[in-house]
Structure formats: structure tokens, C-alpha cells
Amino acid sequence: MIETKNEEGDASRKKFLKLGAIGGVAIAVAGSLGILKAFSKEEKPVTGKKVKLLSPEGKIVEVDSSYINPELPDIPLNIRQGAPGKKFVMVIDLSRCKNAGKCKKACSKMHYLPPERSFIKIEKMQDAETTSPYWMPTPCFHCDNPPCVKVCPVDATFKLTDGTVGIDNERCIGCRFCMAACPYSARVFNWSEDLYKMSEDELKAIKPHHQCSSHVKGTVEKCDFCPSHAQKGILPDCVTACPNGVFYFGDEMEDTVSNGDETVRLSTLLKEKAAYRYLEHLGTKPRLYYLPPANRIFPFEDKTEEKTEGVEHKQG
Amino acid sequence: MKDIIKPIDEAAAIEMLHKFNEDLLPKKFGKVGQVWVVFLCIVIGVGIYCYVKQLRQGLGVTGMGDIVSWGIYISNFVFFVAISLVGSLITAILYLLNISWRSPITRIAEVIAVACIIFAGLIIIVDMGRPDRILNMFVHGRIQSPIVWDVIVVMTYMTISILLLYFPLLPGISFCRDRLTNIPKWQKTMYRWLSLGWKNKPEQYEIVKKSVTVLSILIIPVALSIHTVTSWLFETTYRPGWDSTNFGAYFVSGAFMLGAGGVIAAMYILVRFNPTYEQYITDKHFDRMGRLLVLLSLIYFYFTINEYMMPGYKMKGEESAHLTELFVGKYAFMFWSVQIIGMIIPIVLLFFNYFRRPFPMFLISICVIIGAWFKRFLIVIPTMLHPFLPVQQIPEAAKVYVPTFEEWSITIASLAGALLIITVFVRYFPIISIWEVAEERGISHQVIYEHLNEKE
Numbered sequence A: 001m002i003e004t005k006n007e008e009g010d011a012s013r014k015k016f017l018k019l020g021a022i023g024g025v026a027i028a029v030a031g032s033l034g035i036l037k038a039f040s041k042e043e044k045p046v047t048g049k050k051v052k053l054l055s056p057e058g059k060i061v062e063v064d065s066s067y068i069n070p071e072l073p074d075i076p077l078n079i080r081q082g083a084p085g086k087k088f089v090m091v092i093d094l095s096r097c098k099n100a101g102k103c104k105k106a107c108s109k110m111h112y113l114p115p116e117r118s119f120i121k122i123e124k125m126q127d128a129e130t131t132s133p134y135w136m137p138t139p140c141f142h143c144d145n146p147p148c149v150k151v152c153p154v155d156a157t158f159k160l161t162d163g164t165v166g167i168d169n170e171r172c173i174g175c176r177f178c179m180a181a182c183p184y185s186a187r188v189f190n191w192s193e194d195l196y197k198m199s200e201d202e203l204k205a206i207k208p209h210h211q212c213s214s215h216v217k218g219t220v221e222k223c224d225f226c227p228s229h230a231q232k233g234i235l236p237d238c239v240t241a242c243p244n245g246v247f248y249f250g251d252e253m254e255d256t257v258s259n260g261d262e263t264v265r266l267s268t269l270l271k272e273k274a275a276y277r278y279l280e281h282l283g284t285k286p287r288l289y290y291l292p293p294a295n296r297i298f299p300f301e302d303k304t305e306e307k308t309e310g311v312e313h314k315q316g
Numbered sequence B: 001m002k003d004i005i006k007p008i009d010e011a012a013a014i015e016m017l018h019k020f021n022e023d024l025l026p027k028k029f030g031k032v033g034q035v036w037v038v039f040l041c042i043v044i045g046v047g048i049y050c051y052v053k054q055l056r057q058g059l060g061v062t063g064m065g066d067i068v069s070w071g072i073y074i075s076n077f078v079f080f081v082a083i084s085l086v087g088s089l090i091t092a093i094l095y096l097l098n099i100s101w102r103s104p105i106t107r108i109a110e111v112i113a114v115a116c117i118i119f120a121g122l123i124i125i126v127d128m129g130r131p132d133r134i135l136n137m138f139v140h141g142r143i144q145s146p147i148v149w150d151v152i153v154v155m156t157y158m159t160i161s162i163l164l165l166y167f168p169l170l171p172g173i174s175f176c177r178d179r180l181t182n183i184p185k186w187q188k189t190m191y192r193w194l195s196l197g198w199k200n201k202p203e204q205y206e207i208v209k210k211s212v213t214v215l216s217i218l219i220i221p222v223a224l225s226i227h228t229v230t231s232w233l234f235e236t237t238y239r240p241g242w243d244s245t246n247f248g249a250y251f252v253s254g255a256f257m258l259g260a261g262g263v264i265a266a267m268y269i270l271v272r273f274n275p276t277y278e279q280y281i282t283d284k285h286f287d288r289m290g291r292l293l294v295l296l297s298l299i300y301f302y303f304t305i306n307e308y309m310m311p312g313y314k315m316k317g318e319e320s321a322h323l324t325e326l327f328v329g330k331y332a333f334m335f336w337s338v339q340i341i342g343m344i345i346p347i348v349l350l351f352f353n354y355f356r357r358p359f360p361m362f363l364i365s366i367c368v369i370i371g372a373w374f375k376r377f378l379i380v381i382p383t384m385l386h387p388f389l390p391v392q393q394i395p396e397a398a399k400v401y402v403p404t405f406e407e408w409s410i411t412i413a414s415l416a417g418a419l420l421i422i423t424v425f426v427r428y429f430p431i432i433s434i435w436e437v438a439e440e441r442g443i444s445h446q447v448i449y450e451h452l453n454e455k456e
Helices: A002-033 A103-108 A147-151 A176-181 A198-203 A236-239 A266-272 A305-315 B010-024 B031-057 B072-082 B086-097 B100-127 B146-179 B185-195 B202-234 B247-273 B275-279 B283-314 B317-327 B332-350 B358-384 B405-428 B434-440 B445-452
Strands: A050-054 A060-064 A088-093 A121-125 A134-138 A157-159 A165-167 A246-252 A256-258 A263-265 A288-291
Touching: A060 B317, A088 A236, A088 A256, A088 A266, A103 A121, A103 A236, A121 A246, A147 A157, A147 A176, A236 A246, A236 B434, A246 A266, A263 A305, B010 B275, B010 B434, B010 B445, B072 B086, B072 B100, B072 B146, B072 B202, B072 B247, B072 B358, B072 B405, B086 B100, B086 B146, B086 B202, B086 B247, B100 B146, B100 B247, B100 B405, B100 B434, B146 B185, B146 B202, B146 B434, B146 B445, B202 B247, B202 B358, B202 B445, B247 B275, B247 B283, B247 B358, B283 B317, B283 B332, B283 B358, B317 B332, B332 B358, B434 B445
Parallel strands: A088 A288
Antiparallel strands: A050 A060, A088 A246, A121 A134, A157 A165, A246 A256, A256 A263
């Protein structure tokens, strides 16, 4: 019995080592070639293609291309567990925002929301009468001391290990205390069914986002940092949709954030650009930083909705 | 002012006792009473229809939106919790202070408390997006959440209030059981079941009196808790207008004032529609209640000054938009009407003997009650309209709050429901406690036992 067990153990260990070796080689090589980014835009891997790579021992090895940027299977998300070993963080560069509204559209599309609704809002802010106004996108702040989680009577909203604040729409009783408690107005409520023209089966059929797009009537929802993307190291849709690179998203543990165009060190970015957190005095400890609207790349323009639409078309 | 006439000897006592029984046992309603019950039932029926609609279509049938996510359901809940505090005030505080004139009005206060706390519980379920998941409160309840505190204290208060209504009612039910003739069989059976075999023995009275003392002591901290915890539902958030350390005291004092107003209105209506009660609820009782109301109003006035004047003096960033809206903005008319008509005028008028008579006091107490309802509206809604982030780029409809027909009718139905409980109680039970009125006049329990109990 013991021997068999040992054999089995050996076998699985061998298998594990083998996998580890392949993975290790792939990562090492990919790293040396600069292919691997902590967060990159989603790319479809070409399977069945062999790629020649240089191993750490100096040998040429052939590996399947899918190893280099492997398409991880859709992990069935446990909504109460975050991505292991990660601490997601977002930085919003206010000097780049011109209220293009692409993030809102992408968010609505991603979460199967009706077009007039999104989990991100873009507010026109003006700190004093004498100072210039600026645009401020506000998704959920995923606070480390979240007022919404504190007040929830049934543990339907909670802090995940990866730093995000999640919602269990199958448990929420719809008391909306979290909405009253949130100082950032991040939460929205499913007031009625017909807001979403999708049946429950249709919603369940959506991959990979059905868990964060469940739209259960009578429950609260909000920005979720696109967990099924974030788990795989793919940037949330608002980040990639922004034409001006306003949003940086990343993992605090890796100390890197990316806006899709550039990947930068988080600590350096926060230090050099004098980042701040909105309503810091409330003590909510948001996981969302703002870079001040200094040295802006666009002059502030307050256009009407239609004009904004027109400009967007030209850009697109 | 009439003083209490005490019987000179036992014969007089017995005669008096029989008179009380005749006067105070529940009687069939006249035309007005019947129309009133039918009216309440229609209002409740419309409310139930609207609630079924809300259950099917979701809270979208209300005027609430992502900005004003708490509306008149919540302000109505606060109103109900507030008025139900009167049970503890009249029953417990006046009882423990040994204030003799309270006995004819104790039960009025207690039945208002029970009816309102029941509807406080119901209206909060109406406000839930998923009432079908209410058991999650018990399965997954988090003790860190003020809502769970509220559920605990409201249920405790409801239990103690029901017991505080029921225990002193036992002799009353037994009188109904033994003395009421010409009543349908079900009513007789109901009295038999509810009286728990009450025999009017002096020992039994001792047990009831001891229980009432214990419950009166228990209910005071619980009563203070229900309204303090209700204020904490708001105070635990950061929102301007709710972020106030004054809130607990402000809510409790407002609740006592409202409760006293509610009892005065009920006293007047009872006396008006059943003139026999005039011998028991006299002008003296109105005068005393008027003095109590003016005292409670002054306490509330003090906390109101604290609540609005100090933030108004500073006009701190986030608070100023909210306070400006209240003082001179969109809600200014409602705000000043509520303060002046619902608080300042009642205080001033009640200083004078002339206004501490039944009819003027009835009008004053109606002002207090309506003012208190809108006061709670002003606590909830304007704050919701002023979150930290500016309200922009959302549909215009979501930026304002106008309660819909469904919302109003459900809210009004809840008020009608509380009134119906009180009305039905008056119809089937003695609203003025016979044995306590007898006790007030020095008639011993032994005499009650010997002359009012049905002999086996």
C-alpha cells in the first residue's frame, strides 16, 4: 500500500516537475525576450505552432506557442475568493481625461448593462471657483476600509483577498444600506427587471463575465474590476478602451500598473506624480489613486452630450 | 378640574365598579365607526394591490433611484418607530414615577406602541428589494451591521410592548368574557382563550403588577435603543446631514414629542365618539398631557437647535449644500413649516391654559403628528440628494425624488393599517383599563374578585 502510494506520489511529482520545468523555461525565455508583460491586452494564442526558444542552459528548444502566452482556462470564479496572491490597484491620471466616455461604454458592454448605465461615472469637478475644472472618472474605489461592507447585514458584500470589494447577488436582500453608506456613489440598484433585456439563462450563457453581470432584480451591483479578466492578468475593459491612457491597473504585489500602452512601477508613479486618494479624510483607504490634473494634455472643454458623441466618432 | 371621587363605603364601591364595567366594556360601533373601518380597509386594499405590483415589477414602481435610494418607506419607518416610543413613555416612565393620572391613558399609549412597531417592521420589509430573502438576516446575519441591531431591538421592543399591553389586559378580557352578553360565539371563544382562565384573584393581580413593574423597567432601555439604533442607521454613514453625533438624542426626543401628540389625538377621538369616556379621560388629563407635551417639545427644540444651528454656523464644505437646500433652497418651505407649525407654535400655545383644553390640543397634536412625519422626510431625502460626488451625467429622472402613486398608497396603507389595529382593539377590548381605574379610586382587588368575577 505504502509503496503504491509512493509510486503515485512520485508520478505526480514527476508530472508536476515536468510542468514546472516547461512553465519555468517558457517564463524565463519569455521574460528574457520581453514578451511577457504583467498585464497585456488580450491576445489569442496560436496553438499547434512550434516556437524555437533559447533555454537557460543555452539549448534551442521547441515549444508550442500557446505556452508563451497561455490561454488559461476559465476558472470557475468563487465570488468570495479573489485572485490568489494579488492586490489589485487602480490609478487614474486626471491630467489625461477629457471625458471621452469610452470607458463608460466599454464598461456597459463588458457588464451587459443598458447603454445609459455604467459602473463608471465621469464627474466635472472644480475644487475652487478660481481653479480650473477637470474631469474625474469614478468607478468603485474598492476601499480597504469599506463603509459598504461594514454595514451590510447579510455579508452580501465583502472584501476579497485580492483587494476588490465583491457582491453576492444571490444573497443580497436589497436593503440598499451599502448605497447609503458609500461616500463615492459607486453602487447602483437593479430597480426592475426590464432594465436588462436578458433572461437569466442568457446571462448564464455569457462567458466569461456572467458572474459579474448577473443583474439580479432587487439587488445592488457596482464596478467589480472585471475579475475574470484580472485573474488572468488581462486589463479591465475601461482601461483598454480609454483612448488617452487615463486608467492604470495592476497588482500592488508586483508594484506595476499598466494603462495598456505603458507599464510603469506603481510606487514611482505615485511618488513622482504626487498621487492622492479622493476623500482621504474619511479613512476609507481606497485602492484607487488619482494623479492630479496638472500639465494636462487636453484643455478643459465642457461639451454637450451630442457634441461629445460627434467628437468621439471622428476619433473612432 | 374634577378630582377623583372615591367611594365612601363598600356598597358605593360595588356600585361604582358595576358602573365602570358598564361604561368601559367594548361596545358595537355606530355608523361612523363602521364607515371608518370600511374606509381603512379600502385604503389598505389599494396598498396591498400596489405592493403586489411592486413585488412583481420590482422597486422600479417607486420614485427611488440610484441617487435617492432610500425614500418615504424609510422615513415612514422612522416615523413608526418614533411614535411607538410613547408606549414606554406613558406606560413605563409615568408608571415608575408613580403618576396617578396615567391609568386611563396607559392602554391607549400601549396599543399605539404595539400597532406602530408592528407596522415599522412591515414597512421595512416593503422597502427591501428582495423580501423573499428575509431569512438571510438570520442565516447570514452580521452583528456588525446596524440593520441587525435594529432587527434585534425592534423585535425585543415589540415583544415587551405586546406583553405590557397583554398582562394588564387579562382582567379586562375576563370581564368581557364574563359580562358581555349578546356577542357572537367566536368572540366569546376568543375571550375565553385570551383570558387564560383569569379568575380575578387578588394574588393574580399581585403577579400582574409585579410583571408590569419588571417589564416597565426592561422597556425603558429597549425603547431608547430602538430609536437610537434607528438614528444610527443614518449616523453610521458619512453623508452630510447624517454625520452628526447629536442624532441619537435628537431622534429620541423627537419620538417622545410625537408619541405624546399621538396619545392626545387618540384621547380626543375616543372621548369625541364615545362621550361616556369623558368621565374617565377628563379635562385634567388633557391638561396634564399638554404640560407633558410642552416639556417634551422643549427638549426636542433644544436638540433641533444643536442639530441645525452649529453646522449652519460653520457651513462646512459638504454640509453647506445640504443645509442651504433646507434653509433657503428647494426644501425650505417644508423645513420651516415643519419647524414652525410642528414645533414652535405648539410650544408657544401650550404654555397657555386656554390651549390646554381638549379641542385646541387635538388640533395642536395633529400639527405635531403631521409635522413629525414630514420632519422624517426631511431627515432622509434631502441628504440622499446631496452625496459627496456631484450628481451629474445621469438621467434627469434620477436626480429628483418624486414618490409615485404606488409608493404613496403603500405608505398610506401602512398608516391605515396601524389605525385599523387600534380601531379593532377599541372595538373588542376595554381601551380604558377597568381595574386600574378602580384601583385609582381605592377599590381593592378583593372587591373586584368578589363582585365582578363569574361565580363557578
